[in-house]
Amino acid sequence: MRILKKDFVNENTESYCSKGHRLSSGTAYYMQDENGDIHYGGTHCAKTLGVNDIKSVPDLTKSLVALGKNGQSGGSGGGNTGETNSSQIPAAIGYLLLREELLSDFRYNGRSLSYHVLNRFYQDYIRTGTISEGDAGYIMNIEAKVFSPKLSLANLATCHAYAFILDRTYAYLEEQDKQGGMEFISSLKQYLSRHCTLQPAQVEGLKNWIQYLPEDLRKAKLKSFKA
Structure with missing residues (x-):
């Protein structure tokens, strides 16, 4: 299966790889099978079933840092999406998803977060399932120059x-x-x-x-x- 992203899920969602096991952290890797159906699983599940590297997809959950036992932070609680990967593609896809899809009902200064230039890249991503390294760099250059930190990744x-x-x-x-x-x-x-x-x-x-x-x-x- 192709791993699409790491994102939030209802905490009662069952892991595809472990029947009866709930994804209680509220986060999961989204995996798409050959029929286009989406399945959910944790890191081990994604690494086992995914045909692509989990580091190649956006992690949209990093602003919610899960705490393990003894109050220690667990998982990838770092900064920008894709920080462990030199490629800008995961971060760029994450930025497209946030502005053009996931926060589609949000406004800032009374205006939609959608931006026509980003939307073109987003439509290409939806059609092909990927973006080029060059396009990723262009997208992250837009992100770096937004007029307000509120529109940052x-x-x-x-x-x-x-x-x-x-x-x-x-x-x-x-x-x-x-x-x-x-x-x-x-x-x-x-x-x-x-x-x-x-x-x-x-x-x-x-x-x-x-x-x-x-x-x-x-x-x-x-x-x-x-x-």
Whole structure:
């Protein structure tokens, strides 16, 4: 199977390689079979079944740092996508996915995050499943010159991570009919999607409600937004 990316999944998603094993971290490698169907698995699963290297695909989960036992950070909690790979392709694909797909409902200064130049590269990627090293360099040059840090790869990845945590928190609050918490989380989701950030008081307030998440998600640490 071809590995597409590492991204967030519902924490109850079952690993393709281990029936009954749930991907409780809320992250997984997305793998596409020859029929076009998408399957989910952890690192070992992806390395076993993938025809391409896991380092060749974007990791869109790096702004959510999972903590293992004794409070030690686990997984790849580093900086920009593709940092362990000299190629710029993983980072560039990640940037395309964030601006043209995953955060399609976000706005900054009242404008869509989609950019017509990036969208052309995105459409090529969707059609072919890859981009060239030259195109990757061009895309990352655009990323480096954005007029606001809010549109940087690092900040958009953090927006993506917060959006995931907010969605999962809302789902658990809804199960328990916590109306006050649901209203607060909804307000955060709306603010995040309009400003590509949250204010410190909002981040602090979120801590009152993430206690309703399952342990692995509750203990994970979110990276800070870029100023």
